[in-house]
């Protein structure tokens with residue numbers, strides 16, 4: 001039985017901060033970030049936005065496309081490294097907000113930046129197993145970078161939601177293959193009670209991101225018996241602009257294949273939301289018959305690979321919700337560092 | 353600090369905008385009531401508020417009450433929804449000096465506050481300007 | 484029902500009274516009223532207080548204050564209708580005397596507001612709005628009135644300057660009232676340039692945070708005559724409610740509760756708005772006074788702003804409003820305000836208002852409201 005995406009939707013906050021604005025405060029070289037990491041600006045959540053609110057809005061966009069009774073959703077998973085509660089699920093809020101309760105299985109996932117694709121993987125599998133009629137997988141984050149740390153230039157906010165189903169006439173993108181590549185590689189972590197995550201500097205590159213993404217992509221294509229030429233589109237986890245561009249090029253993909261899902265230069269790294277949002281941006285414009293390769297990456301470490309085949313249904317669903325890139329370009333509001341620091345809870349009013 | 357039950361019992365309104373429509377005269381109540389103040393009927397059907405509307409009046413709060421201090425200045429408005437129901441809510445993601453009566457807005461799910469540093473997080477609706 | 488008179492009044496010099504507690508404040512004003520009335524007993528007392536619980540952590544004021552009064556185990560009743568609590572305490576006392584249940588009743592109001600910080604005071608006051616569907620969204624009272632102001636400006640072209648003229652006029656009056664919190668002149672320009680609180684209202688558009696109490700003594704008119712003391716007659720008492728939430732009102736730029744209560748009161752007193760010599764109204768914010776004067780029928784809807792700017796409501800104008808300085812300048816210890824309004828009417832109608840005396844007044848009106856006008860108390864008084 002074919003299963004696949006019957007609805008998708010993204011959510012991008014409107015606030016931004018430019019690399020220059022952050023660099024100015026810490027005396028860093030903005031050009032190095034812009035050229036070296038291909039980052040120009042990043043999204044910033046307002047104090048009233050978090051992984052839960054972003055997930056609700058992304059889920060609602062997915063439902064605007066799927067147009068199914070939310071009561072039929074049997075499972076909902078949110079992957080994030082910034083769940084607002086340490087103990088208490090994010091997913092329960094989303095399930096109630098979209099009217100998909102109480103007959104539903106809900107869980108919050110955490111696997112650094114891979115948690116979103118992980119939720120998608122499990123949701124998809126439950127539909128495939130016939131356990132549930134529809135299932136939703138969401139990747140969303142409002143990640144924090146410590147002040148002055150390299151991560152501060154990229155840690156951004158956003159998310160995407162995917163609703164999976166098994167009715168052929170409803171599927172906009174069939175999932176043809178999946179594969180996961182996992183090792184224990186401590187390149188990035190956050191201990192209990194710590195506010196900011198830590199990373200292992202250049203160790204996050206070759207032995208971490210590139211090893212996992214490239215291995216996962218190669219093996220996924222091998223299983224599917226496909227080569228880069230067989231894909232119209234490819235999207236990779238994007239902790240910055242440079243890593244996915246290099247990975248794609250090494251694998252033999254042309255820029256025209258990966259540019260549409262390459263959001264990081266103006267969005268930043270949305271962690272669990274990163275490759276899912278890239279996939280959402282591709283589905284917004286894909287044509288029936290197109291193939292998409294998606295490879296996520298989560299520190300710790302692992303990559304999930306997916307091969308999607310777009311169907312005729314996609315053109316009907318595309319106009320039903322706001323496109324990912326349209327949101328990205330919609331009236332950005334630029335912040336100075338002080339307001340950004342206030343928005344991110346780095347500073348507080350003294351009386352509170 | 354208030355216990356979570358007070359927050360929890362309003363969830364149908366705060367998350368899903370559930371309202372009660374008088375079965376007799378059609379007046380919509382948000383939140384739901386037990387008796388219609390127009391025709392005195394006690395029969396209602398459940399309905400959902402429209403999620404777009406326009407600003408009927410607004411202000412920018414610069415001196416905030418306890419719990420909102422970190423957020424000031426912020427805009428609050430009375431929004432006339434497209435179904436005719438009026439509600440009070442914050443207007444966010446906007447340039448405060450460009451707000452105007454009549455401006456089109458749509459509802460978004462947002463965090464409205466938190467019960468101190470360790471209490472529950474409070475979610476609900478705010479409005480954002482439509483492009 | 485018996486005719487009822489007010490025969491004695493008391494009030495402290497309102498302000499930030501750091502050294503005084505709620506009980507001290509109240510007892511000062513209460514004892515002054517009792518002494519002023521020349522009575523040797525009180526049969527019952529009422530106290531209007533909005534939120535002693537949130538402001539000082541003390542409830543059960545009926546018993547506590549009757550105890551402080553020291554006149555025996557008399558019935559002590561606390562009433563609450565937000566900022567109209569004082570007006571309601573007066574009405575309950577009036578009904579007790581009019582009905583014949585009691586002969587000498589002390590009506591009082593008190594609020595001790597400065598024991599909490601600004602954020603907590605703003606929060607306590609916002610409890611008069613719909614907590615779940617207004618307060619939950621971070622709206623404040625200045626914010627609610629600011630939204631009414633903006634609606635009024637949009638509907639009628641009311642200007643920022645017209646709002647400011649209300650504050651300037653009330654500060655002028657307050658300069659003539661030795662018990663007013665603010666003894667300071669402000670100009671319309673100064674009000675317009677004051678620190679913004681909730682756009683378009685600035686801090687000088689808002690009544691202040693105040694500690695204060697006020698008390699009046701009510702007796703049957705027959706007894707007042709017998710006692711041979713100056714008195715005024717209560718000619719009408721009206722109370723109305725409106726929707727708690729502002730957004731549920733049919734109009735955001737008018738006060739239906741005030742209009743309705745005014746109609747009831749005029750009917751009961753047998754007069755119309757043109758007969759009034761002056762009025763003490765609830766100017767918690769400058770826009771409120773404009774909307775109230777329209778609701779009272781003193782001006783048509785939309786004409787309150789121009790009237791304030793033209794000086795029609797100034798002392799010496801056609802219809803002086805808030806000769807005491809109003810809430811704006813006299814101060815607004817919420818529960819005490821409605822009682823202090825009655826005190827001003829007493830002074831005016833008995834010719835004891837000194838430098839702010841209205842010439843030969845016969846009819847005076849008090850209008851006191853709670854929330855955004857969800858509770859309204861109107862009383863009309865006639866010179867004896």
Ligand SMILES: [Zn+2]
Nearest residue numbers: 374377388391
């Ligand atoms: Zn009805």
